[in-house]
Amino acid sequence: MxxxxxxxxxxxxxxxxxxxxxxxxxxxxxxxxxxxxxxxxxxxxxxxxxNYRSAKMSKSTRSNEICIGVILADAREDYYNDMIKAIESVAADYGVSIIFCDSEADFEKEEKNIGLLLGRNVNGLLLAPADADRMPKILKNISIPVVLIDRQYESHNFLSVGINNFQSCYQGAGYMIKMGCKNIGFIGYADPVDTIRKRILGYKAALNEFDSAAIPKVLYLKYNGGDSFPLIKQFIIEEGLDGIICATSSLCAETIEVLDPLDAEMQKKINLLSYDDNRWLNYLKYPVSVISQPVAEIGNAAVENLLQLIEQSNYTRDIKRELLFDTTIIDRIANPLTVLPT
Structure with missing residues (x-):
């Protein structure tokens, strides 16, 4: 029926x-x-x-006057660059207008951007929170639909679209162990970023399960903390790492800058695993494997679900829900350009 x-x-x-x-x-x-x-x-x-109708399937019945506001956490990150392209493409397919804002991972700017978009009478918001521990007060009584993308607040009652950050890093650390790494470190941010917190937990859980004798080693950097070069170099050398998991592609780029001037033996010894693939990784003199996120699918689902909420005449605030997509590991250590399911 x-x-x-x-x-x-x-x-x-x-x-x-x-x-x-x-x-x-x-x-x-x-x-x-x-x-x-x-x-x-x-x-x-x-x-x-x-009788399911996706946003794209029902495009012809939608008014072209719908406008969505999008606030991303940091447009400098490869992930958000790709997400901007994905959302723009999807919005064009769906026949809706879109306004982008960049909070630059700043809570006050995020709050200001929300007010700005509400002043433009947007019909719904896509939002990547800057601070997991602080939700802007304006969101607590907001009357339009909100869908969180990539990141979440610790406490909220919205739909969130992204990946399982704990599971993806748990599997990533397990992959590094299978590649023969004995001393794996993690480089992330000390700031209250929801995705990083869960990735660190996944990394620690994998070490505990696959090698109970292993001691987790985490370097916490400030999100906008200036020169991290000496901190990363000290972390690598003092801990004697043979494997490093980078929480973002930006952190991976910084780590590669540190490795580049080191002697060839140390470069050969250290294996890297990062989130989010990039074409420039194919041209390095040493391989970097990647936990790849399906950015186009995440952007598509976020827009589609937001439009479905907008179209509900009796929309009410939901309970917390998660829509999580699968990740893959691009293996450049054992077999260049091999894609492994996670």
């Missing part, structure tokens, strides 16, 4: 009923990656059975 209220259906519901991941449903709907015919048919059957 078909659902009588398809606007209340979500991609998660389709995935659950079809017995596949949310990522797979997204690929089938948006044709972003090949899905084998049997799985594709199963997803399409559920879509038909539930």
């Amino acid at each position: 078909k659902s009588s209220n398809p606007k209340n259906l979500t991609m998660e519901m389709v995935a659950l009923k079809a017995g596949v991941s949310i990522t797979t449903v997204s690929h089938v709907i948006n044709k972003t990656r090949h899905v084998n015919q049997e799985t594709k048919n199963a997803v399409l059957r559920v879509i038909k059975e539930l």
Whole structure:
């Protein structure tokens, strides 16, 4: 029997009923990656059975006057650069306007940006929080739909779209151990960034499970803390690391700057794993493996879910929900350009 209220259906519901991941449903709907015919048919059957209509599928019925506000945490990061492109592309496909703001990971600027966008009468917000521990007061009684993207607040009642940061780093650290690393360090931020906190927990959990004798070694850097070169160099040398997990591509770039002038033997000894792939990683003299996030799918799902909430005539604030996508490991250590499922 078909659902009588398809606007209340979500991609998660389709995935659950079809017995596949949310990522797979997204690929089938948006044709972003090949899905084998049997799985594709199963997803399409559920879509038909539930009468599910994605934002793209119902584009023709939407007014072109809808405007979405987007506040990202730091446009300098590769992840957010790619997210901007993804959201712009999706918004164009869906026929809606979009206004971007960059909080530069600053709580006060985030709060100011929210007020600015509300003053422009946006219909909904996509937001990557600057500070996990502080939610702007203006959000607590906001009347328009809000979807969190990539990051979350510690306490909130919104939908959040991203990846499982704990699980992805747990699997990443396990991968490094399987590559033969015995002394793995983690480089992240000391600031209250939700994604980094969970990645550190995943890293520590993997060390505890795969090598109980291993001692976690974490270097906490300030997000906008100036010259981190000497701190990273001291961390690598004093801890005698043979493996490093970088929490972001920016931290990876800084770590590579530190490694470059070191002697060849030390460079050869240290394996790197970072979040978020970039073309320049293919041209380094030593390999950097990557935990790759499906940025296009995350951006697509965030916009789609926000539009579904906007279109609900009886929209009310939701309980906390998470829509998490799968990551992959691009293995450049053992076998260059090999993609491993996570």
